[in-house]
Amino acid sequence: MEGVTEFDLAAVRRDFPLLSKQLHGRRIVYLDSGASALPPHQVVTAMATYQETTHANVHRGVYGTAEEATRLYELARKDVGRFLGSKSGQDEVVFTKNCTEAFNLLARSWGRANLRAGDAIVLSEMEHHANIVPWQQLQEMLGFEIRWIGITEERTLDLSNLDELLDGAKLLSITATSNVLGTVNPITSLAERAHAAGALIAIDAAQAVPHAPVDVTALDVDFLAFSPHKMYGPTGIGVLWARAELLNAMPPFLGGGGMIKDVRLDGFIPADGPQRFEAGTPPITEAVGLSAAVHYLESLGMEAVHEHERALTSYALSTLAAEFGSSISLQGPTDGPLRAGVLSITIDGIHAHDVAQILDTYGVCVRPGHHCAKPLMRRLGVNATARASFGIYNGTDDVDVLVEALHATIKMFG
Amino acid sequence: MADLEELYREIILDHYRNPRNRGELQPPAVRVEGFNPLCGDEIVLSLLVEDGTVADVKIAGSGCSISQSSGSLMSAAIKGKTVEQARGLIATFKQMLSLGDDDAIEEGAEPVPVNLRSLGELAALQGVVKFPVRIKCATLSWNTLAQGLDELPAS
Ligand SMILES: Cc1ncc(COP(=O)(O)O)c(C=O)c1O
Numbered sequence: 001m002e003g004v005t006e007f008d009l010a011a012v013r014r015d016f017p018l019l020s021k022q023l024h025g026r027r028i029v030y031l032d033s034g035a036s037a038l039p040p041h042q043v044v045t046a047m048a049t050y051q052e053t054t055h056a057n058v059h060r061g062v063y064g065t066a067e068e069a070t071r072l073y074e075l076a077r078k079d080v081g082r083f084l085g086s087k088s089g090q091d092e093v094v095f096t097k098n099c100t101e102a103f104n105l106l107a108r109s110w111g112r113a114n115l116r117a118g119d120a121i122v123l124s125e126m127e128h129h130a131n132i133v134p135w136q137q138l139q140e141m142l143g144f145e146i147r148w149i150g151i152t153e154e155r156t157l158d159l160s161n162l163d164e165l166l167d168g169a170k171l172l173s174i175t176a177t178s179n180v181l182g183t184v185n186p187i188t189s190l191a192e193r194a195h196a197a198g199a200l201i202a203i204d205a206a207q208a209v210p211h212a213p214v215d216v217t218a219l220d221v222d223f224l225a226f227s228p229h230k231m232y233g234p235t236g237i238g239v240l241w242a243r244a245e246l247l248n249a250m251p252p253f254l255g256g257g258g259m260i261k262d263v264r265l266d267g268f269i270p271a272d273g274p275q276r277f278e279a280g281t282p283p284i285t286e287a288v289g290l291s292a293a294v295h296y297l298e299s300l301g302m303e304a305v306h307e308h309e310r311a312l313t314s315y316a317l318s319t320l321a322a323e324f325g326s327s328i329s330l331q332g333p334t335d336g337p338l339r340a341g342v343l344s345i346t347i348d349g350i351h352a353h354d355v356a357q358i359l360d361t362y363g364v365c366v367r368p369g370h371h372c373a374k375p376l377m378r379r380l381g382v383n384a385t386a387r388a389s390f391g392i393y394n395g396t397d398d399v400d401v402l403v404e405a406l407h408a409t410i411k412m413f414g
Numbered sequence: 415m416a417d418l419e420e421l422y423r424e425i426i427l428d429h430y431r432n433p434r435n436r437g438e439l440q441p442p443a444v445r446v447e448g449f450n451p452l453c454g455d456e457i458v459l460s461l462l463v464e465d466g467t468v469a470d471v472k473i474a475g476s477g478c479s480i481s482q483s484s485g486s487l488m489s490a491a492i493k494g495k496t497v498e499q500a501r502g503l504i505a506t507f508k509q510m511l512s513l514g515d516d517d518a519i520e521e522g523a524e525p526v527p528v529n530l531r532s533l534g535e536l537a538a539l540q541g542v543v544k545f546p547v548r549i550k551c552a553t554l555s556w557n558t559l560a561q562g563l564d565e566l567p568a569s
Contacts, residue, residue: 353453353478
């Protein structure tokens, strides 16, 4: 492939043991990284080594391995901070259970402290439920207004009335990349416009961080959430990044051990910094795995990763159009720099569930359904799509198998 | 591949492409909706029972070939049957998909052998057994029917 010469696909693939497994006697074609990306052996090994050589609970242990566990856990914050372009990861990176919990934290902590009846926040119609339901739950308690950015026929954000929507709003919380459409939203300009209107901006970077350089300083955002298991790290850990001055002013979310400075019979004093939001024993092994995932992606270079996936997405979009014309539809923008590697396929007369089932027999892993974005699906007028999503280990050969399997699907139901 | 052909038998594809008893009935017919939140399958069942017999049945909704063909096959199978026969068919159908009555299993009851013949065309759906995720698709209309029968006004 042109333009991706620095990216050694064969070498990358060797790092992912699962890719050498067979599925129904065929080479596994993993096209579900949008749901969860496979972990490279570097991540798996880092976690196993930690558990075999170091494991202990973090904070307050004075013996050597406990100190080492604490050091590794805190190092993960720094690694994530650096990866996101934050000046001080140790003050700005909170570990949660997943991206969803990061949004719940944001809503219950920042939202509860800052939103009142009469206030407004702005979301978009292309949000994952993770960035909708926590706000709706809070709305039930506090009674503020939720305003919605609509979607154009090109499957991009309809920004024609953005000034109106932002007028008087306290927060714009929006996805950086749609997990259904592959639309890459213009975060820099959205941040500028939110700030100009006096609102803060939170971004759902679950589908952005694994695929392109994301720099919170350059983007000038206030909050960012993502799930490490979508960026080749482990499940069980999530990240909320927040500007330090905002984080320091936020009240705790979950209560218990670890998040306090002092507890007395008549009350408690919360800890400072990210620890204030980390009640109970945190995901330590997972933080070690996350560090390894960060190092892995840094060694590939996020620019190279982005270029590789961009070229692959262009290849896929043009190949599918050439092979199938209008007999399959893709829910998403046309090719271009703001088009990520998410292909939401619909075929007239064949349900997504059936498409995915037949693809499976070709070793092709895609996901049918509403992808936790029901308001978006209603807007699109479909009840399910079969979604193929790319990761660093995918190549044009994967697209070719997808095409073969889609031909078979259409033949079977035709 | 053999499993796949078992799943997508010609009868199933036929009922998916040309669903029988499509539509909705007005009251006094009972109307019940069933959802499979996993994949968004939806079934709207209209059931008209007169003198203990399924006088008419209509199916609406949308979803995958398995859920929709199962609804279509079911509607054809229960039309004209008594409520008791319809309930029996639900039990037999679920047994075919290895979904015994949990209570019966707990009591250590011997499973009743499934008489596939008694299922007629419905037996075409037995290929679903090999695809555990799809069992919910196949049973959606039957669970909806069970609910509809429970909601019938006592006569
Ligand atoms: C855009 C987006 N936001 C949020 C999430 C939620 O991630 P998780 O389920 O790991 O909390 C996902 C993934 O499912 C996603 O694609």
